[in-house]
Amino acid sequence: MKFIPLKNDGTLDLKAAQELCTRKTKILSVMHVSNVLGTINPVKELMALAHDRGALGIIDGAQSVPHLPVDVKELNCDFLFFSGHKLLGPSGIGVLYGKTKHLETMEPFLFGGDMIKEVSLTGASWNDVPWKFEAGTPNITGVIGLGAAIDYLSALGRDAVAQHGKELVGYARQELAKIPGIKLYGPEEGTAVVSFSIKSIPPHDVAALLDREGLAVRAGNHCAMPLLSKLGVPGTVRASFSVYNTPEDVDVLVAGIKKVQEVFRQ
Amino acid sequence: MNEVQKMAEKQEAGMNTGLQEEVHFSDDLYREHILDHFKNPRNFGELANCTLRHKEQNPLCGDEMEIMLKIDGQQAQEKKLVDIRFQGQGCAISMAAASLLSEHIKGKSIEDVKNVQPEEMLGLLGVQVGVVRRKCALLALKTVHKALEE
Ligand SMILES: Cc1ncc(COP(=O)(O)O)c(C=O)c1O
Numbered sequence: 210m211k212f213i214p215l216k217n218d219g220t221l222d223l224k225a226a227q228e229l230c231t232r233k234t235k236i237l238s239v240m241h242v243s244n245v246l247g248t249i250n251p252v253k254e255l256m257a258l259a260h261d262r263g264a265l266g267i268i269d270g271a272q273s274v275p276h277l278p279v280d281v282k283e284l285n286c287d288f289l290f291f292s293g294h295k296l297l298g299p300s301g302i303g304v305l306y307g308k309t310k311h312l313e314t315m316e317p318f319l320f321g322g323d324m325i326k327e328v329s330l331t332g333a334s335w336n337d338v339p340w341k342f343e344a345g346t347p348n349i350t351g352v353i354g355l356g357a358a359i360d361y362l363s364a365l366g367r368d369a370v371a372q373h374g375k376e377l378v379g380y381a382r383q384e385l386a387k388i389p390g391i392k393l394y395g396p397e398e399g400t401a402v403v404s405f406s407i408k409s410i411p412p413h414d415v416a417a418l419l420d421r422e423g424l425a426v427r428a429g430n431h432c433a434m435p436l437l438s439k440l441g442v443p444g445t446v447r448a449s450f451s452v453y454n455t456p457e458d459v460d461v462l463v464a465g466i467k468k469v470q471e472v473f474r475q
Numbered sequence: 476m477n478e479v480q481k482m483a484e485k486q487e488a489g490m491n492t493g494l495q496e497e498v499h500f501s502d503d504l505y506r507e508h509i510l511d512h513f514k515n516p517r518n519f520g521e522l523a524n525c526t527l528r529h530k531e532q533n534p535l536c537g538d539e540m541e542i543m544l545k546i547d548g549q550q551a552q553e554k555k556l557v558d559i560r561f562q563g564q565g566c567a568i569s570m571a572a573a574s575l576l577s578e579h580i581k582g583k584s585i586e587d588v589k590n591v592q593p594e595e596m597l598g599l600l601g602v603q604v605g606v607v608r609r610k611c612a613l614l615a616l617k618t619v620h621k622a623l624e625e
Pocket of ligand 1 (some may be wrong): 243292293
């Protein structure tokens with residue numbers, strides 16, 4: 210396994226990727242949007258790179274599908290997946306997209322009802338795609354909930370949602386940067402999240418005190434310890450934005466952080 | 476009201492108390508003495524010629540705690556903790572807890588140190604710690620006990 214290195218601004222080093230991805234590479238897997246830095250990775254180019262080397266290209270869309278218009282055909286990815294719960298949908302459900310030609314050649318990983326065409330005592334044949342991979346009684350409520358969430362976001366307009374996220378993150382970065390003692394991570398041009406740390410106040414304490422102000426942020430390693438080690442910090446505080454957030458929420462966050470600093474100054 | 480309704484009501488009442496406790500604790504969590512121990516930790520740093528040394532982590536928060544103990548005495552019942560230092564990084568709660576604990580157990584017999592209960596540790600902090608931060612509050616005590624097990 211090889212890793213595409215990060216440049217100092219939090220973007221992927223594409224030159225290095227060109228060299229790391231060789232004819233021996235089987236899979237190039239990349240996250241579309243970083244859940245820590247908000248970086249939007251150039252996945253279309255990376256998929257092209259993978260295909261040029263004869264590799265499969267896989268995209269983690271958990272953070273991009275909720276915030277950006279994503280077209281699997283345009284990106285030309287072999288697989289893409291995302292979670293329902295980051296898309297205003299229920300937990301316990303997500304989507305795995307795969308090109309039909311791959312799905313048809315793949316063996317089922319689960320056995321159960323509906324994934325079978327014919328069964329005898331000595332053998333069985335698999336149902337067609339996608340049923341081949343949908344063994345057992347499905348998560349019906351989850352499917353309906355996820356469908357409703359997707360319809361809701363689509364009605365708002367995927368471009369409008371993306372624009373809203375971009376503006377909020379831009380405004381948040383601009384306002385947060387004015388606070389003395391704050392350090393922002395990730396590139397200026399990101400979406401969905403802003404990671405930061407505050408001088409002399411551990412991230413979990415920032416989060417606990419912001420919680421008191423009614424502000425829900427996440428603190429810690431964000432399931433990305435290698436990245437945090439690379440940044441050289443024992444965790445960050447992360448504010449995430451969605452369609453229901455407003456610029457006023459950013460102002461409340463800024464005021465909240467100032468209060469946190471007040472408490473620690475005592 | 477039937478039995479099921481009564482039970483539901485009871486449960487709801489129970490939940491409400493839980494919520495109030497949570498609010499009470501968060502108001503107090505960053506009291507002055509905790510912040511003081513965080514900013515000016517006692518017994519912080521390296522302890523040369525220590526008898527025991529142990530490191531623990533709290534991966535959820537990224538807390539890291541290393542405790543060094545100096546123990547004197549030959550017979551088991553005479554053994555005493557004569558010095559203690561800790562170092563590491565973590566949230567204010569875990570660091571303040573380590574500082575408070577180090578003052579509390581320095582000079583005690585090893586038997587007494589082994590018998591320090593979680594509730595006693597929380598008592599040193601003097602604030603209600605919610606379930607989420609309990610791990611932070613108890614990390615130092617856990618590290619000391621692990622060191623003594625070895
Ligand atoms: C980029 C990214 N990928 C994957 C996941 C995991 O998704 P799930 O919790 O649905 O397994 C997350 C967050 O949890 C994420 O942010």
